[in-house]
Amino acid sequence: MKVFIYLSLTFFIMQSLYSQTNWEWITPYPPNKIILSSTVGDNKAYFWCEANSVFSLDFETDNFEILPNYAPYGNCHPGSFAYQGIAFADSMNGYITDICTGEFRTTDGGKNWTKTASGSSMVCFGTSLVGWKLGGGGLYKTNNAGATWLQRTLPDNLFNNSLFAKMYAINENQLWILTRAQYVGQKEGVWYSYNGGNSWAELNTGLKSDSSNLVSYFDIKISPSGLGYIVGSIFNIIVNSYTGFILKTNDMGLNWELTKFPEEKFETVLLLNNQDVIVLGNTGKEPNNQILIQRRSSDSGLTWNLSTPISNYATYSEFDDAVYSTTYNSIYLFSGYSCYKSIDNGISYQKVVSSLDLSVSNVTFDSKPIVTDKQLGVAWLKWNIRPYLITTDGGETWQKKSLPSDMGSIWLAGISEEVIYLIANQLQLYKSTDFGETWQKLNLNLYSGLQALEVFSKDEFVLSAWKKLVSSTDGGESWIFGPTLDNVFLETTSISKPGYITGVGLYFDTTSQKGCIFNTSDYGLSWHLFDTDDDMLDVHLFENIGYALGKKNLYKTTDNGLSWKIIFSRGGSWYQGFSCFAFFDSLNGVIYSDAGMSITHNGGINWTKTDYGVPFISANKIVFNNRGDLFIIYEASMVKVFGNHDNSNDKYKFNAPISDYYLAQNYPNPFNPNTKIRWRSPIDSWQTLKIYDILGNEVATLVNEYKPAGFYEVEFNGHSDSGQNLSSGVYFYQLRINEFVETRKMILLK
Template identity: 25%
Template sequence: MKSLIMLIIIVVFLLIGVSTVTAQNSPFYKMQQINGNEKWFFNRTEYSIFNNKENPRKEQLNPEDALFKSGESSFANFNNERWTLKFPYPTDTYLIDLEGTDNFVISTGIKLFSFYTLFSDLIWTTNKGIDWNIKHFANDTIVTALEMKQNSIWLVGSRMNADYGFVFKSTDFAYSWVEQLSIDSFLPLYLNFFDNNKGIVLTQKSENSQQLFKIFSTTDGGNNWAEKSSAINGSTEGLNANHFSSIDSGWICIRDFNNMYKILRTTDGGINWETQLTDTLDELSYIKFYDSKYGFAIGEKAIYPTSNNLILYSTTNGGINWQSNEIISDDFYSIFGYDLFFQNNFTFWLAVSDGYEAKIYKTTDGGVTLTELSQIEEIDLQLGKIKFISETRGWLVADGGSIYYTTDGGYTWTAKSRSITKDDLIDVDFVDSNNGWLASEDNSIFRTTDGGENWNVIYSDTASRNLINIDFTSLQSGNSIYKFYDYSTFTYSGIIGKTQNGGNDWQFTNYDSCGFNDLFFADQYSGWIVGEKDFNLIIYKSSDSENNWQQQTNMNLNNGPELETVHFYNDQIGFAVGNFGTILKTTNGGNYWQVAWGNFDPNQLWIHYNLTGVFLRSSNDCWVYGNKYSSGAYTNLIAHTTNQGLTWDTLTFSGQYGTGQIIFRGNTEGYCLGYKNYVTFDGGITWSLLAYPYSISKMFFTNQNNGWAVGYGGRIFKFYDSNTSIQENNKMLPVHFYLSQNYPNPFNPSTKISWQSPVGSHQTLKIYDVLGNEVATLVNEYKPAGSYEVEWDASKYSSGVYFYQLRTGNFVETKKMILMR
């Protein structure tokens, strides 16, 4: 099995080399244009400039330009800090590497949120995972490896849209970085430092069935690098794994076009390579050496047609001879990554993931026998890294931002990341800024009473039916719809749920032959459900707070239409849309519905589209979203009317399978959700590809200032617009937490630190040295909302770097300052 992360990096690297969108010299986040190449307007198209790589990087990259804001993860985000990933915490990326000590742990992860776009997160903790700091890298900037020796940290990565790699170094525990090496055209895959001075970087490029390598080595901690080049000729498909035990000695696993695997070794730093293990069908995708003699290669056993058996190749003489041992047989449904960590040349831990859980093994005889120590459930697909910092204390990271910690040698593990669920979230609803509910695809309902900081499962439905939507009209009263498909009769049944105690208990009513698709309440009493019954559209309405529903229409349109979604501006005016371009409107609460195709012949336009989203900005202003498949391609449609459907303006553009919701936050900002998401900031005149938030299926705004987006893998994003001020007694109060940079800085002997808090809370402001030791407490008391300043007199402290940290409720932020005598 080829490493998933290496495959993603290489494939995207090659694709971006072929088709890259508008050139951006700065790695800061930029809104990509719709469809990758074009920015779409209603009634016209304005083409962007293609990046033909005529502007190669000429200046050294400032690492602070490649990194977004640092701080506690719930406040470090993209898109002008308006959208925040709340869960999983602290990140949802595929964590691929990990380094650390007793007091400091750092990890990096990669997130692929569209086929051409990746980014990385860098996270670290100074208190064993209680709190995490985070840095977001810019779009198309990824980090592939970390190394830490004493107080020095190195990372290696790539700017995918600029075709070059880099090495950054930090000496202040990840708070600031300098670039030490830039690499043009080659993709960095491997980084290793053997001590605080000696290190190596392996880079690769495939060209004409050759594997081209550039190997960079340093003997002074990365200040200077020596470059070596080599090529492996022949029909080689790719590099699967690599490891160096010193600057001169290294091994790689490669695969040819016949799916034969080889192990090659170099003893001169990568200039020449000799074959040690040749032409095995076992899918070797991992290699690691304890020293120059003892090493192991791991892969999946070649058993036709499929294999989930893990095989271990071991050597005690530097790879001259290899012995194979089938170490895990049929224990896994599938294998999604593995990693080992050495205690000595015969003792190591091995972690293996099957996409759902990870099993931890340990051997004391070089892999001849393995003892299963534990299982970690809810590993989200791919395993990243296992690392022990002592014989008993260790860490494991994986996909979906999963982080685990052990203090007993791997027998038990404690989660240091937080997630609500690994299942997809399908709906979100709030009745005010504090009280909200989530629905997941496994029929669970979650509730928060503190603005989304904490969520609890309040109801889990175990019946054989699918939860579709939830809609709450008060703290106690809520509604839900389910869909059940009977494979014996090939018919749907609809279920409507009602709760009168905030979702803890539900009463259900069945509706035979109904397939419900959407639920919407305009107020506490007026609600509608749309879907299909016996291959015709159907609409139900509720006019009281009980679970009483009346069918409004059974209008029989040709071609068996089905309504997908419904939206009302008030209790009278609403639109419902569905497949075959169905658009219905009502102006009397649904007592009468009429087709609203307006100025377009339905046979020429509407009938070809499956409409999945509808939203009314006012009683006359309505937006519709959908797509069609024709001649092997998908086309998306956005339609807009300002006169209740008498006339429509339409926008079509190349799309992908699956469109969903359309929603507006006020009159200017709107979102179209689906396989790819789009955003407008000018009232729908232009639409651009939305990069963040990503992997979402549903949005909800409690008002123009607060909102939520939920989606795949239990992702929850919170929206907050800090541009809206809050006034109390005619005095302007802060609208968000903020910790200012101290002034002066550098300082001698005193400096001032200021901060602001939008709410009253217990607050602490503490000073730490570079080792993480607390040296002073400046504030430790309750403070009301407001702005504050305190002075620190450092007369009795020595020169150096210090950090000050503000902690109030769930907000934590740390900044660096320098005392210079």
């Protein structure tokens, strides 16, 4: 078969704020997110979390998936309106109702979100099609999983001085609404509709708020037989203490039996079957209200056994959330950024762990990888003796690894030409030439804290020891000691070429301290100092061009650090400013501030604010690998944003997020014999990816199948479909998805 090959010199990039385009979660796993509320749809649970983020849990596989943010973070917390902010009709159709940012709908399991209203209080579904929405001054009902809504009536007094806590349905007709009193004068209540919201009755539970006690209903579960439970707490404002309560009904809530437990606070009830019930919350007296507790009944609520179910894992624990899978009879309990699972009706819990359940604060990659697509990298958590993560493919895959017990904890690490240098306990320097299998302690006779490690090659590196710069050009066999600088504290350093070192830190004079940029061309024997009125954070150099980041300004040099000028500033109050930055090369960079992420493609002349929908509100550390993928760390979590190819050269370039069809340049290119091809489809469709020679002859079919929308990668091994080794030369690969067709060139070089 022959085809006409047309190579376009231009391409179009579209940005979307509410879809997952080209990023993936790396670690920790399960995710360390504060959960606001949850819902179950089919065999999945969905969790609405802090900072406008969402993740899902597959009950069948116990796999977590971190979904894209439904909206950019706007420094707003839903607070008291966070008890029910997510609802799914099934595994695909769902809603988030966030008082800060609005109402959002997904029809593809949370991979894309569309804003549907400026705000609503809560949504719930009774079946896969029928659901209700509170908001806009009324109640609305859907019969098509939220595609359209029709208004229903509500009693006027339901809205009077009430704070909605929960809306719950068991079918297309039976619906309950719980309200709670947070302040004196507010009214709690339990409301029931038997006809899909057409009429309502307020149920009498026997609990009422007064001037000293505030009643809060938090959760409700009722079975089709009429057996059900409501849990919550009564807060006594005089003694500053909670009393937990459990209400039981056998007739859909017409009558209730009340059980109270002083100094306990209940938030969730799980109705496992007609006999087994789990109630979860925290201890309820200040200041010890951060201890997770469980009340368990195996006799349909006649007796309730108290336990602290995860005390063997954590002495400090606070209840966040819990869900139950009826299909697999499994309880998932969330506390302290961890997940615990019970398969014996809450008698015991096991912590859910994985190969990537590590928190990290730093990541670094080989500055001069020997094999381009085998770039070595390390990610770790400072001052922590737990295992670290290591990659040998530029961050495509990661594995746990541990230091020998006598080394202690990782402080800093740097890599070049597959040699790792590592500062442990901020006191000792180690070296590994076998990917961390063994470590050699280097003889550095300094007893002050080691800092600012930068590795230029396998033999040349620099670090600071309090106020002294120390370099080596022979892998740590000998040392070059710069003079002691009593009034300079070095934070970070960077090397542009042998001997040329630039760093940032603090400069102290007799009356004050200032940020400073310092540089040397002779391994620190002599210095040039550039002081600023900024708190200096980081520095990165290329051959002659370099960038230094302060809290308020980004500085640039074009003469190897001899002079610096401000090219980008962040004004505002003292607490506003930049947090971190990274440059892939001298032109393409990324910077984070309290206002979000901005990118440049022309060396900082212009900056464009960008939102990739990653589940972070900011960043503590960002680093590029040699392919242009960006690794972002925030609050001990790490994600990878895939780099996109720039047609102007053979390197990967960080670019704007893509929400349309996209075919990336193969990597590596030229290649021998393997190369990887990456693409994205925004729709579910039949997809083909084929290889052609220079004459247009089809030589290999890599993909020819129906695929859901998503981001994909396939490896081409340089063989034809008949198994023959292809000869050196120019080839083309072409992606077809419906009417979309794109072709790119690649070179097989043997």
